[in-house]
Every structure is written in C-alpha cells, then in structure tokens.
Amino acid sequence: MATVDTVEYDRASPEVKAVYDDIMATRKIDRVPDFWRTVANHPPTLARLWEELKAVMAPGRLDPLTKEMIAIAVSATNSCAYCVNSHTAAAMKLGMDREMLGELMAVVGLFNKTNKLADGYQIAPDVFPPKE
Amino acid sequence: MATVDTVEYDRASPEVKAVYDDIMATRKIDRVPDFWRTVANHPPTLARLWEELKAVMAPGRLDPLTKEMIAIAVSATNSCAYCVNSHTAAAMKLGMDREMLGELMAVVGLFNKTNKLADGYQIAPDVFPPKE
Amino acid sequence: MATVDTVEYDRASPEVKAVYDDIMATRKIDRVPDFWRTVANHPPTLARLWEELKAVMAPGRLDPLTKEMIAIAVSATNSCAYCVNSHTAAAMKLGMDREMLGELMAVVGLFNKTNKLADGYQIAPDVFPPKE
Amino acid sequence: MATVDTVEYDRASPEVKAVYDDIMATRKIDRVPDFWRTVANHPPTLARLWEELKAVMAPGRLDPLTKEMIAIAVSATNSCAYCVNSHTAAAMKLGMDREMLGELMAVVGLFNKTNKLADGYQIAPDVFPPKE
Amino acid sequence: MATVDTVEYDRASPEVKAVYDDIMATRKIDRVPDFWRTVANHPPTLARLWEELKAVMAPGRLDPLTKEMIAIAVSATNSCAYCVNSHTAAAMKLGMDREMLGELMAVVGLFNKTNKLADGYQIAPDVFPPKE
Amino acid sequence: MATVDTVEYDRASPEVKAVYDDIMATRKIDRVPDFWRTVANHPPTLARLWEELKAVMAPGRLDPLTKEMIAIAVSATNSCAYCVNSHTAAAMKLGMDREMLGELMAVVGLFNKTNKLADGYQIAPDVFPPKE
Numbered sequence: 136m137a138t139v140d141t142v143e144y145d146r147a148s149p150e151v152k153a154v155y156d157d158i159m160a161t162r163k164i165d166r167v168p169d170f171w172r173t174v175a176n177h178p179p180t181l182a183r184l185w186e187e188l189k190a191v192m193a194p195g196r197l198d199p200l201t202k203e204m205i206a207i208a209v210s211a212t213n214s215c216a217y218c219v220n221s222h223t224a225a226a227m228k229l230g231m232d233r234e235m236l237g238e239l240m241a242v243v244g245l246f247n248k249t250n251k252l253a254d255g256y257q258i259a260p261d262v263f264p265p266k267e
Numbered sequence: 268m269a270t271v272d273t274v275e276y277d278r279a280s281p282e283v284k285a286v287y288d289d290i291m292a293t294r295k296i297d298r299v300p301d302f303w304r305t306v307a308n309h310p311p312t313l314a315r316l317w318e319e320l321k322a323v324m325a326p327g328r329l330d331p332l333t334k335e336m337i338a339i340a341v342s343a344t345n346s347c348a349y350c351v352n353s354h355t356a357a358a359m360k361l362g363m364d365r366e367m368l369g370e371l372m373a374v375v376g377l378f379n380k381t382n383k384l385a386d387g388y389q390i391a392p393d394v395f396p397p398k399e
Numbered sequence: 400m401a402t403v404d405t406v407e408y409d410r411a412s413p414e415v416k417a418v419y420d421d422i423m424a425t426r427k428i429d430r431v432p433d434f435w436r437t438v439a440n441h442p443p444t445l446a447r448l449w450e451e452l453k454a455v456m457a458p459g460r461l462d463p464l465t466k467e468m469i470a471i472a473v474s475a476t477n478s479c480a481y482c483v484n485s486h487t488a489a490a491m492k493l494g495m496d497r498e499m500l501g502e503l504m505a506v507v508g509l510f511n512k513t514n515k516l517a518d519g520y521q522i523a524p525d526v527f528p529p530k531e
Numbered sequence: 532m533a534t535v536d537t538v539e540y541d542r543a544s545p546e547v548k549a550v551y552d553d554i555m556a557t558r559k560i561d562r563v564p565d566f567w568r569t570v571a572n573h574p575p576t577l578a579r580l581w582e583e584l585k586a587v588m589a590p591g592r593l594d595p596l597t598k599e600m601i602a603i604a605v606s607a608t609n610s611c612a613y614c615v616n617s618h619t620a621a622a623m624k625l626g627m628d629r630e631m632l633g634e635l636m637a638v639v640g641l642f643n644k645t646n647k648l649a650d651g652y653q654i655a656p657d658v659f660p661p662k663e
Numbered sequence: 664m665a666t667v668d669t670v671e672y673d674r675a676s677p678e679v680k681a682v683y684d685d686i687m688a689t690r691k692i693d694r695v696p697d698f699w700r701t702v703a704n705h706p707p708t709l710a711r712l713w714e715e716l717k718a719v720m721a722p723g724r725l726d727p728l729t730k731e732m733i734a735i736a737v738s739a740t741n742s743c744a745y746c747v748n749s750h751t752a753a754a755m756k757l758g759m760d761r762e763m764l765g766e767l768m769a770v771v772g773l774f775n776k777t778n779k780l781a782d783g784y785q786i787a788p789d790v791f792p793p794k795e
Numbered sequence: 796m797a798t799v800d801t802v803e804y805d806r807a808s809p810e811v812k813a814v815y816d817d818i819m820a821t822r823k824i825d826r827v828p829d830f831w832r833t834v835a836n837h838p839p840t841l842a843r844l845w846e847e848l849k850a851v852m853a854p855g856r857l858d859p860l861t862k863e864m865i866a867i868a869v870s871a872t873n874s875c876a877y878c879v880n881s882h883t884a885a886a887m888k889l890g891m892d893r894e895m896l897g898e899l900m901a902v903v904g905l906f907n908k909t910n911k912l913a914d915g916y917q918i919a920p921d922v923f924p925p926k927e
Contacts, residue, residue, distance in 0.1 A: 138389045138751050139761055170381075173388045177765025180772075183847060184381070190839065191377050196367045201333055205340045205371065206378045211519030212344040214610050214742050215382035219521055220392040222378075223534050233535055235328045237573025239337065240519050244576075245323050246338045246354075247515045248508040249302075249316070250347035255475030255504050256305045257270045257483055260352040270487050271497050309501025312508075315583060322575065343783030346478050346874050351785055355798050365799055369837025372783050376840075380776040387739030387768050389747055402653045402883050403893055434645075437652045441897025443718065444904075448645070451711060455641050460631045465597055469604045469635065470642045476608040478874050479646035484656040486642075499592045503601065509587050510602045510618075513566075513580070514611035520569045521534045524616040607915030610742050615917055619666050629667055633705025636915050640708075640908040647907045651871030651900050653879055666917045698909075701916045712909070719905050724895045729861055733899065734906045736865045740872040743910035748920040750906075763856045767865065773851050774866045774882075777830075777844070778875035784833045785798045788880040 141172035151175050154185050161189065170217065200229040208243045273304035283307050286317050293321065302349065332361040340375045405436035415439050418449050425453065434481065464493040472507045537568035547571050550581050557585065566613065596625040604639045669700035679703050682713050689717065698745065728757040736771045801832035811835050814845050821849065830877065860889040868903045 144155055144167065154175070155167045175181045192202055203226040210218035223236070231239075276287055276299065286307070287299045307313045324334055335358035342350035355368070363371075408419055408431065418439075419431045439445045456466055467490035474482035487500070495503075540551055540563065550571070551563045571577045588598055599622040606614035619632070627635075672683055672695065682703070683695045703709045720730055731754035738746035751764070759767075804815055804827065814835070815827045835841045852862055863886040870878035883896070891899075 138387075138747070139764065169390050170385060173390050174384060174768075176761050177769060179850065180384075180765060180769045183850070184384075184772075187377060187843060187847075188381075190843070191370075191373045195370050196364075197336075197370045197374070201336075202370075202374050204329075204333075205337060205374045207519065208337045208340045209344050209375055209378040210382055211515050212341050213379065213382045214514075214518045215385055216518070216521065217385040217390050217392050218378065218382050219519060219534070223521070232328075233572050236535065237576060238323075238327050238329045238334075240516055240570075241323045241573060241576045242329070242334050242337045243341055243519055244512040244516045244580075245319060246341040246350065247345065248512040249320075250342055250345045250350050250478075251475050251511045252306060252312075252316075252504055252508045253302060253347055253349040254478045254480070255270075255471065255483060255507055257480065257487070258301050258305050258349050260349050270483075271500065306504075308497050309505060311586065312501060312505045315586070316508075319579060319583075322579070339783065343779050346778075346782045348782070348785065351783060351798070355785070365836050368799065369840060372780055372834075373837060373840045375783055376776040376780045376844075379779045380772040382742075383739050383775045384768055384772045386742045386744070387735065387747060387771055389744065389751070402651075402879070403896065433654050434649060437654050438648060438900075440893050441901060444648075444897060444901045447715060447718070448648075448904075451641060451715075452645075454707065454711070455634075455637045459634050460628075461600075461634045461638070465600075466634075466638050468593075468597075469601060469638045472601045472604045473608050473639055473642040474646055476605050477643065477646045479649055481649040481654050481656050482642065482646050496592075502587075502591050502593045502598075505587045506593070506598050506601045507605055509583060510605040510614065511609065513584075514606055514609045514614050516570060516576075516580075517566060517611055517613040519534075522565050522569050522613050524613050603915065607911050610910075610914045612914070612917065615666070615915060619917070629704050632667065633708060636702075636912055637705060637708045639915055640712075640912045643911045644904040644908040646874075647871050648900055648904045650874045650876070651867065651879060651903055653876065653883070666915075697918050698913060701918050702912060708912075712912075715905060716909075719898075719901045723898050724892075725864075725898045725902070729864075730898075730902050732857075732861075733865060733868045733902045736868045737872050737903055737906040738910055740869050741907065741910045743913055745913040745918050745920050746906065746910050760856075766851075766855050766857045766862075769851045770857070770862050770865045771869055773847060774869040774878065775873065777848075778870055778873045778878050780834060780840075780844075781830060781875055781877040783798075786829050786833050786877050788877050 139173065139176050141169060142175035143172070147175065148178065151178055151181060154181055158185060168221070170221070200226060200231060203229060204231065204235075204239050207239060211240075211243050212247060271305065271308050273301060274307035275304070279307065280310065283310055283313060286313050290317060300353070302353070332358060332363060335361060336363065336367075336371050339371060343372075343375050344379060403437065403440050405433060406439035407436070411439065412442065415442055415445060418445055422449060432485070434485070464490060464495060467493055468495065468499075468503050471503060475504075475507050476511060535569065535572050537565060538571035539568065543571065544574065547574055547577060550577055554581060564617070566617070596622060596627060599625060600627065600631075600635050603635060607636075607639050608643060667701065667704050669697060670703035671700070675703065676706065679706055679709060682709055686713060696749070698749070728754060728759060731757060732759065732763075732767050735767060739768075739771050740775060799833065799836050801829060802835035803832070807835065808838065811838055811841060814841055818845060828881070830881070860886060860891060863889055864891065864895075864899050867899060871900075871903050872907060 142151060144152065147155060158167055158171055159165060174184060192199060203222055206222040207219060207226060210222055274283060276284065279287060290299055290303055291297060306316060324331060335354055338354040339351060339358060342354055406415060408416065411419060422431055422435055423429060438448060456463060467486055470486040471483060471490060474486055538547060540548065543551060554563055554567055555561060570580060588595060599618055602618040603615060603622060606618055670679060672680065675683060686695055686699055687693060702712060720727060731750055734750040735747060735754060738750055802811060804812065807815060818827055818831055819825060834844060852859060863882055866882040867879060867886060870882055
C-alpha cells in the first residue's frame with residue numbers, strides 16, 4: 136500500500152542489498168520490513184537512516200527497551216500507525232509486558248493533556264532553563 | 268503571562284489550598300508553580316489533575332526518571348515550551364545528565380523523522396498487532 | 400517580530416486599505432491587528448482570508464461564542480501562542496468567563512489524552528461511520 | 532486490531548467489571564466499546580479515565596453537545612480516526628445534524644489554516660493576555 | 664467511509680453541480696473525488712474552498728509541481744493519509760518521479776527531526792527575524 | 796535560553812571543533828549558530844546531523860531554495876519558532892522574496908485546512924496509491 140513499489144531484494148542494487156543484509160543480520164529476521172524496502176527507493180536515505188538507527192538505538196546511557204518505549208511515546212503523540220505498531224512489537228520482544236505498556240500509555244496520555252493545558256492557558260516557563 | 272490571573276494562596280478556597288499544600292509537601296518546594304496556580308482557576312480540574320499526576324508518576328514498573336524522560340519526549344514532540352522546561356528540570360533533579368539528555372534527544376529526533384517517512388510514503392503496518 | 404515588515408495603513412494599496420477599513424469597522428477597533436498587517440504582504444491571501452473569516456464566524460447554526468471556543472480548542476491543540484491569545488480575548492468579549500474557560504480547557508485536555516491512548520493502543524473505529 | 536487483547540467482560544476483575552457496568556448503564560448501551568475494553572488492560576487508568584470523562588462531559592456551563600463538538604475539533608486537529616468517529620456518532624445522537632457538522636468543520640479548517648499562517652509568519656501575540 | 668453520505672451529482676443542488684462541473688472540467692476527470700463530494704454537505708464551504716484551491720494552486724512565482732510537493736510535505740507532517748495519497752498522485756502527474764519523491768521525503772524527515780531537537784533543547788531564535 | 800549550556804568553540808573537543816569549522820566554512824559565517832552549539836552537547840548527534848544536513852540540502856533533483864521552502868512548510872506546520880526563523884532567513888538569502896513567501900504561506904495554510912477537513916470527515920483515500 137506504499138506510495139511507490141517496494142524495492143525487492145532480487146532487483147536491488149549491491150548498495151541496497153548490503154543494507155538489507157545488515158538489517159536482517161542485525162535484527163535476526165529473514166525478511167526486510169516494508170518500511171526499509173520502501174525507503175530503499177532513495178538509496179542514500181536508506182543507508183544513512185539505517186546507520187543512524189543502529190547508532191542511536193545501541194545500548195548507551197539509556198538501555199534499548201527504554202529507547203523503544205520512548206519511540207512508542209513519540210509515535211503515539213504523532214499518531215503514526217505504522218510506527219506505533221512496529222515499536223510496540225519491538226518493545227515487547229525486549230520484555231515490555233501489558234502492565235508496563237499500561238504505565239507508558241498513562242504517562243503519554245497525561246502529558247499530552249498537560250501540554251495542551253499549559254499552551255491553552257498561555258503559561259510561560261516559570262524557571263530559567265536548568266543548566267547542568 | 269497566563270490567560271487568567273493565577274490563584275494566589277491567600278485568596279484560594281480551602282479546597283484549592285489543600286491541593287497547594289500537598290503539591291508543596293510532595294515536591295518539597297515552598298512555592299506552587301505557575302502551572303498549578305493557573306489551573307486552579309477551575310478547582311475540579313486542579314484536584315483531579317494533581318491526583319492523576321501523583322498516581323501516574325509514582326514508582327511502578329517504570330521508574331520516575333524514565334517517566335520524566337518520556338514526558339520530555341512527549342513535550343518536545345508537541346513543542347510545548349513550558350512543559351519541556353519543567354520536565355527537563357525535573358529529570359535533571361532525578362539524575363539525568365547532559366549525555367543522557369543527548370541520547371534522549373537523538374531518539375526523539377530520529378523517530379520524529381521516521382514517523383514522517385512512514386506516513387509520507389503511506390506505509391501500512393506490516394505485521395498484525397502483537398498480542399501479549 | 401514578524402518575518403516580514405507589517406504593511407502599515409499609510410503605505411497600503413487601495414485594495415489592502417479596503418480590507419483594513421472593513422476589519423476595523425466590523426470589529427469596532429481602531430487599529431488593525433498584527434496578524435492582518437502581516438498577511439497583507441500577500442494581498443490576495445489577505446482579501447480571501449478576511450472574507451472567509453467573516454462568513455465562517457457569522458452567526459449560523461452555531462453561535463459566535465461557540466465558534467470562538469472551538470477556535471481556542473484548535474489553537475491550544477496546535478500550540479499556536481498568537482492564536483490562543485487572540486481567540487481567548489475574543490471569546491471573553493463575547494461573554495466567556497473563567498469558569499467556562501476552565502470547562503473548555505478540561506475538555507481540550509481530556510480529549511488530547513484520549514486521542515493518544517486510542518492511537519497508542521492502535522484501536523480501530525468500532526462502529527461504521529454514522530450516517531445522518 | 533488493538534495492540535493488546537481487549538479485556539472481555541467474562542474474564543474481567545470485579546474492579547473492571549464495575550466500570551464496565553457503569554459505562555453501559557450511563558451510556559445506555561449493552562456492549563462496552565473497544566476503547567474501554569483496551570484501556571482496561573491497565574485497570575487504574577480505566578477507572579480514573581472513566582471518572583474524569585463522566586465529570587468533564589457532564590452538563591455544566593457548557594452543554595454536552597458543545598463539549599462533543601469540541602471533542603471533534605480536537606480529534607480532527609490531532610487526526611485521530613477512532614476519536615473523530617466516536618465523537619461524531621456521540622454528537623449526532625445529541626442532535627448535531629449535517630449542517631452543524633458543516634459549520635464545525637468550516638471553523639476547524641479555518642483555524643488550522645490561520646494557526647499556521649501566524650506561526651509561519653512568526654507573529655507575536657499583539658495584546659497582553661486578557662485578564663478576566 | 665466518510666462521516667456523512669457523499670452528495671451525488673444527481674441529487675446535488677444547482678450550486679453544488681456548478682462546482683462539480685468546474686472541478687471535472689479543470690482537472691480533466693469524469694468523476695468528482697470523494698473529498699469534494701463529502702465537503703459538498705456544506706455548500707458554502709465547497710464553493711469557497713474550490714475557489715481558494717484554484718487560485719492558490721495556479722502557476723505564480725512558485726510552479727504547480729513545487730506547490731504539490733509542499734502539499735505533500737504539509738500532509739506528511741500532519742499524518743493525513745487521504746491528503747498524502749492525493750497530493751502524491753497529483754505531483755506524479757506533474758512529473759515528480761521516484762528520485763524527486765526520495766529527496767522530498769529526505770527533506771521532510773530531516774526537518775521534522777531538527778524541529779524537535781530545537782524545541783526539545785529549548786533553543787531560542789538566534790537572529791532577529793529577517794526583513795526583506 | 797537553551798536547556799543546557801552551549802558548547803563554546805574554545806572549550807570544544809577536537810571532534811566538535813572540526814564540525815564547527817566545517818559549518819562556518821560551508822555557510823560562510825564566522826559564528827556557529829546556537830542550534831549547533833547546543834546539539835554539540837552530544838557530539839555523535841552533532842557530527843551525524845551535520846553530515847545529513849549537508850547531503851540532504853545539496854543541489855539534487857530539487858534545488859536548494861525549493862528545499863528551504865519545504866523546510867519552512869514543515870517548520871510552520873510543526874510550529875517550531877526557531878526553525879521557521881532560521882529557514883526563512885536561509886530562503887531569503889537564496890532569493891525568496893515577499894511574494895514568494897506569500898505564495899508559500901498560502902499553500903501551507905490551505906493544506907493545513909484541507910488535511911483537517913479530510914480527517915474530520917473521515918474520508919478514506921479514494922484511489923490506490925500511485926505506482927511509478
């Protein structure tokens with residue numbers, strides 16, 4: 136249902152195939168998701184985005200599950216159906232259960248509400264930005 | 268700078284004063300932030316929102332710092348200046364440092380980008396929703 | 400603070416002046432707000448927008464105050480500071496008081512929350528669209 | 532199609548069943564909508580949200596139909612398909628007809644346009660916030 | 664699947680029929696798209712919107728293809744599925760190919776990311792607004 | 796006014812200094828804008844983002860001015876004040892004048908309106924996605 140045909144493995148350029156191989160190896164899956172096969176219509180975007188995603192989602196000061204839950208929070212706030220779906224699946228693989236999802240949704244819902252109360256009442260930041 | 272005058276402690280009703288007292292005691296602060304003094308113009312919203320916030324932000328399956336970082340992610344996605352400011356201050360109090368904020372922003376930025384790529388390319392969810 | 404200089408009455412074209420005169424006469428004000436003096440940089444947009452606004456905000460099946468409150472709801476959801484400010488002022492002139500604003504904000508906040516819960520949980524519409 | 536299985540009445544806890552009973556009695560319906568059966572995966576959110584919704588949507592200074600139309604305005608601005616669908620159905624039950632919906636959409640569309648003109652031209656609020 | 668029945672040509676008022684005829688003649692199509700047949704439920708909105716669209720999308724200082732690509736950028740940022748779909752089709756008719764769409768999506772994705780970094784880090788405009 | 800102190804040139808790491816030098820050389824400016832000095836708090840994000848921006852904004856099938864106008868469209872739709880400001884300045888340097896900005900704003904405003912009409916009336920895509 137994407138705007139343009141997806142780029143199938145067999146007809147992909149060597150550059151695109153290399154990214155596909157890395158996606159499947161890294162994720163331990165045997166089929167490249169629609170998202171990546173669609174983005175592959177613009178090979179420089181595919182390569183750059185995949186490198187960025189690997190680097191940003193790697194374990195760091197925040198662990199991978201926390202990062203996936205933040206991805207769900209962003210995607211729900213943006214109403215992106217594809218993204219909520221795929222990040223929820225990814226977070227569940229990493230151990231998020233129904234109760235953790237429930238807490239996450241409670242936080243996401245609450246702050247979408249307070250964001251609009253703050254903007255609707257025109258409340259200015261009441262402290263100077265914190266400096267570390 | 269709010270739309271309506273804030274409700275100052277001295278002229279607040281007993282119901283509002285009770286919430287103010289609880290906010291200051293819970294947060295260990297001696298002044299009620301502008302947000303709450305503005306919302307106090309509608310006392311039932313003040314009371315309900317404060318109860319919700321205390322319950323949702325209490326330690327649970329997700330810890331308070333994770334919840335504050337999710338609040339920053341939501342507020343940045345919604346471009347709410349007041350909220351980004353106050354949740355960043357709260358997260359820093361709970362131990363978020365410059366590097367953790369950097370990782371958080373990298374995640375928030377990345378998924379705001381992929382959200383729009385997915386919607387801009389009209390990509391449909393490629394798996395059935397995961398069931399726990 | 401606008402991107403481009405505002406178009407002042409004295410240096411405006413006759414076409415723009417006619418819109419300015421109509422704005423001041425219709426709104427019973429003696430100064431054209433910044434918004435209109437900025438939009439005037441593109442005269443066809445100024446003329447078309449003012450005609451649309453007059454038509455849409457005229458009393459109809461919905462009264463003008465209800466329409467202004469809907470304008471606040473939209474502007475708060477979009478985090479538009481200029482717009483929240485001006486529509487709140489307009490609604491107050493038409494009789495909205497602090498308590499009505501409080502109810503409005505409670506509704507706006509609540510449904511910004513439920514919107515994200517529905518999208519975050521990937522809930523599909525559960526009834527066929529209603530037909531009148 | 533929700534992320535997690537809905538909680539069916541028969542396997543619900545007494546706490547959840549009590550909310551379900553109240554939803555069906557209050558709304559005079561004999562089946563709990565998908566939204567609530569999904570949110571029920573996190574019982575404290577279910578209970579708190581239902582209480583908030585009943586309180587916020589009760590007749591007050593704004594009547595229930597006006598509140599439902601504001602809910603449509605928020606949901607359309609947020610592009611929440613589930614929510615537009617359910618609030619449109621609710622507003623129609625309360626008497627909104629095709630012409631009123633047409634006026635509502637004209638207002639929602641107009642101010643989504645002016646919001647972006649104001650932000651795109653970087654127009655600052657031209658009056659101090661109104662004080663009641 | 665629209666909220667209200669679409670207004671079919673045969674049962675349309677003369678006013679609505681005239682707009683339909685103009686849409687089909689201007690666009691060289693023999694069926695009025697669902698969007699317009701739905702908006703037709705509120706005839707003044709139909710007439711005003713069609714006139715606005717014809718005027719705004721006419722060749723000017725920006726050419727029609729650039730305008731359609733801007734429409735895609737706005738629609739992707741707003742996650743409007745109907746609109747992304749129809750503007751992508753329109754841009755392709757005007758000559759946008761897969762590579763141009765790829766560049767467009769790269770730009771849209773990038774700035775949705777930087778927008779949130781700027782707001783998430785609370786960065787204030789660093790120059791005074793440019794004046795022409 | 797940013798959340799964290801900006802990273803000044805003198806105290807920057809060699810890695811960050813290299814990016815700063817490239818920004819100033821590429822843009823022909825002698826001071827690194829606040830945005831980049833703030834993002835520099837997370838050096839990998841700084842380096843990756845600057846490389847992405849240079850690649851995406853380079854002349855391609857779309858010219859740099861068109862890309863900057865698309866950046867304005869995205870930033871206005873997201874209500875990002877910093878971004879509208881900086882992209883408007885950049886587009887003006889590349890030749891955008893008041894009239895072109897006026898046409899751009901007319902397009903951005905129009906489609907923010909139609910996006911909400913399409914979603915508010917629950918209109919489904921009426922054609923299958925175009926395939927190139």
